[in-house]
Amino acid sequence: MDLDAIVIGSGQAGVPLATRLAKGGKTVLLAERGELGGTCVNTGCTPTKTLVASARAAHVARTAGRLGVRTGGVSVDFPAVMARKDEIVRIWRQGVERRIAGAAPNLRLVRGHARLVGERTVEVAGERHRAGAVVVNVGTRPVEPPIPGLARVPWLDNRRLMDLAELPVRLVVIGGGYIGCELAQAYRRFGSEVTVVEPAGHLLAHEDAEASEAIEGVFREEGIALHLGARAEEVAGGAGRITVRLSTGERLEGSHLLVATGRRPNTDDLGCDGAGVRLDGRGFVVVDDHYRTSAPGVYAVGDCSGSPQFTHTAWDDHRLLFEVLAGRPGRGRKDRISPYAAYTDPQVAGVGLTEKAARAAGVAHEVARMPFSHVARAIETDEKAGVLKVLVDPSSERILGASIVGAEAGELIHVFAALIAAGAPARAIVEMEAVHPAFAEGVQSVVMALDRYALP
Numbered sequence: 211m212d213l214d215a216i217v218i219g220s221g222q223a224g225v226p227l228a229t230r231l232a233k234g235g236k237t238v239l240l241a242e243r244g245e246l247g248g249t250c251v252n253t254g255c256t257p258t259k260t261l262v263a264s265a266r267a268a269h270v271a272r273t274a275g276r277l278g279v280r281t282g283g284v285s286v287d288f289p290a291v292m293a294r295k296d297e298i299v300r301i302w303r304q305g306v307e308r309r310i311a312g313a314a315p316n317l318r319l320v321r322g323h324a325r326l327v328g329e330r331t332v333e334v335a336g337e338r339h340r341a342g343a344v345v346v347n348v349g350t351r352p353v354e355p356p357i358p359g360l361a362r363v364p365w366l367d368n369r370r371l372m373d374l375a376e377l378p379v380r381l382v383v384i385g386g387g388y389i390g391c392e393l394a395q396a397y398r399r400f401g402s403e404v405t406v407v408e409p410a411g412h413l414l415a416h417e418d419a420e421a422s423e424a425i426e427g428v429f430r431e432e433g434i435a436l437h438l439g440a441r442a443e444e445v446a447g448g449a450g451r452i453t454v455r456l457s458t459g460e461r462l463e464g465s466h467l468l469v470a471t472g473r474r475p476n477t478d479d480l481g482c483d484g485a486g487v488r489l490d491g492r493g494f495v496v497v498d499d500h501y502r503t504s505a506p507g508v509y510a511v512g513d514c515s516g517s518p519q520f521t522h523t524a525w526d527d528h529r530l531l532f533e534v535l536a537g538r539p540g541r542g543r544k545d546r547i548s549p550y551a552a553y554t555d556p557q558v559a560g561v562g563l564t565e566k567a568a569r570a571a572g573v574a575h576e577v578a579r580m581p582f583s584h585v586a587r588a589i590e591t592d593e594k595a596g597v598l599k600v601l602v603d604p605s606s607e608r609i610l611g612a613s614i615v616g617a618e619a620g621e622l623i624h625v626f627a628a629l630i631a632a633g634a635p636a637r638a639i640v641e642m643e644a645v646h647p648a649f650a651e652g653v654q655s656v657v658m659a660l661d662r663y664a665l666p
């Protein structure tokens with residue numbers, strides 16, 4: 211054995227884990243075949259939220275008249291928007307590079323595609339190493355759905371969309387999940403004509419219907435055409451002119467096609483079979499509550515291990531696995547509650563159970579909902595779209611889940627996330643003084659809309 215640990219993939223779990231291990235005196239090899247920082251930094255969170263910020267600036271300027279402010283014409287300098295995005299990605303990537311360099315000499319970065327080739331043994335860039343622990347953090351990539359004709363047209367995924375030099379005139383988006391929705395709205399606000407096709411009856415289909423409907427209302431108001439309950443059955447055309455035939459018989463035409471229909475793990479050429487690392491039917495690495503795979507000494511973290519596919523969850527995986535590797539296995543990965551947010555405008559955020567999930571699982575609950583337009587600050591800032599919802603366990607008063615569609619929902623959801631993590635009763639929010647006029651007053655108001663807390 212020549213190393214303490216090998217980490218495959220410099221993603222959101224791999225880098226913090228490799229650097230912490232190295233700084234703690236372990237000898238570590240970090241293998242990366244692409245850009246440092248993985249999906250989040252290069253083609254995921256960072257570039258999309260940077261684009262969303264530019265798109266929101268355009269929208270706020272364009273609609274400032276509703277607040278009595280005249281801005282004249284608003285134009286979007288698309289190359290400047292993309293250049294800003296590239297610069298922010300570059301800065302993040304450099305930060306990752308510095309972080310890795312700062313953990314030398316115990317941490318060595320090797321660029322190349324790594325494969326498991328035996329018991330805790332990895333081959334990368336012509337080198338073969340064996341370690342006490344091997345950690346797989348290889349992430350996911352976009353699914354290429356089996357739509358007839360797709361392979362013959364120049365379709366975009368979230369990676370290729372990041373390299374566009376010109377704004378699409380007409381963008382068709384297949385997939386109404388959070389990636390499709392964020393990008394659809396951003397491109398609409400940049401000036402593209404945008405159509406979204408989603409086979410489920412709603413956008414963001416895992417949310418309760420009222421959350422999805424709130425976003426659908428905003429999208430339609432902004433001029434985004436929605437084809438819900440419609441499948442793309444065939445794609446044809448070529449550069450600049452792509453047609454999509456829908457299951458409804460309709461035919462859409464776009465200058466560009468974005469496909470955002472899900473993600474698949476990067477485990478197909480990793481040597482898992484030979485190394486005894488079991489994958490599930492969709493190719494995700496099967497791990498137990500402490501990230502152990504079926505091969506002794508091999509662990510998997512982040513998106514590829516079937517964790518909820520978020521950066522913060524991958525980061526938290528590193529934190530928990532660090533304890534496991536230090537011989538202090540504590541709380542398991544399955545006990546966690548992962549909050550999330552989609553950065554549409556308004557944002558959609560959730561934690562714990564949705565109402566439909568609670569019903570499906572037969573979980574007893576009390577529920578309350580309240581339109582975001584009842585929040586004083588939302589009225590003052592004219593950001594009234596949205597809805598708040600909370601589910602509470604009738605016997606313990608604990609919060610089972612919450613969802614917020616509204617301005618800064620991604621921030622507000624932390625109030626619920628913290629209380630759930632602390633196992634605190636919803637009453638704690640009733641007994642808190644909420645600052646007036648903060649959006650967070652809405653968090654208190656929706657809890658007080660539960661019958662048990664209603665004031666006489």
Ligand SMILES: Cc1cc2nc3c(=O)[nH]c(=O)nc-3n(C[C@H](O)[C@H](O)[C@H](O)COP(=O)(O)OP(=O)(O)OC[C@H]3O[C@@H](n4cnc5c(N)ncnc54)[C@H](O)[C@@H]3O)c2cc1C
Pocket residue numbers: 218219220221222223224241242243244245246247248249250251253254255256258259322323324325347348349350368389476479480511512513514518519520521522523524553
């Ligand atoms: C468009 C988009 C927007 C997103 N927005 C958000 C958001 O707002 N908030 C959020 O929380 N999450 C968001 N995500 C999800 C987030 O990016 C991922 O959950 C996160 O990056 C997962 O981190 P990871 O460490 O598991 O894998 P990754 O970040 O994907 O890293 C895996 C790394 O492994 C490398 N690799 C793969 N195979 C090998 C191999 N065999 N050898 C060597 N290296 C290899 C890859 O090159 C990659 O660098 C978004 C994702 C996308 C696609």
